[in-house]
Amino acid sequence: MAGCVFCAIAEGKIPSQKVLETPTALAFLDINPISDGHTLIIPKAHYERLDACPPAVLADVMAVACRIAPAVKAAVQADAYNLLCNNGSAAGQVVEHVHFHFIPRKSGDGVFNRWPAFQYPAGKAQQIADAIRRQLG
């Protein structure tokens, strides 16, 4: 799509550090990493959000994630990793071309040091689950 930075990367119109490419998916280093080896995995075709991307394409993207996982971990001596997909600006999505952040982690690195878990008040989990099931039909 015109003006999309990730489409431009997929088409080779702007430079990137590509680490793995298949006919449908691409993995390249994030230009502003939050840890060494922070990699983005994208479908080459343009879809803004996860739920707009065909499941078969997502399967290829996930296959690339699984292939790079041990390689990136070994390359940067990481202990673990997070796989993150921001969808919508309220969730932190800036580039509107679906992408997964592969974030290598080391014990105690403090990359994500806030996980604001809470407990539902009585009845609220049931109410929310019912609402979701109604939406699903």
Ligand code: AMP
């Ligand atoms: P998000 O906030 O989930 O939309 O993340 C977009 C990510 O794309 C950010 O982590 C940026 O650092 C990264 N990014 C933006 N432009 C480029 C680029 N030209 N090459 C590599 N990564 C990029």
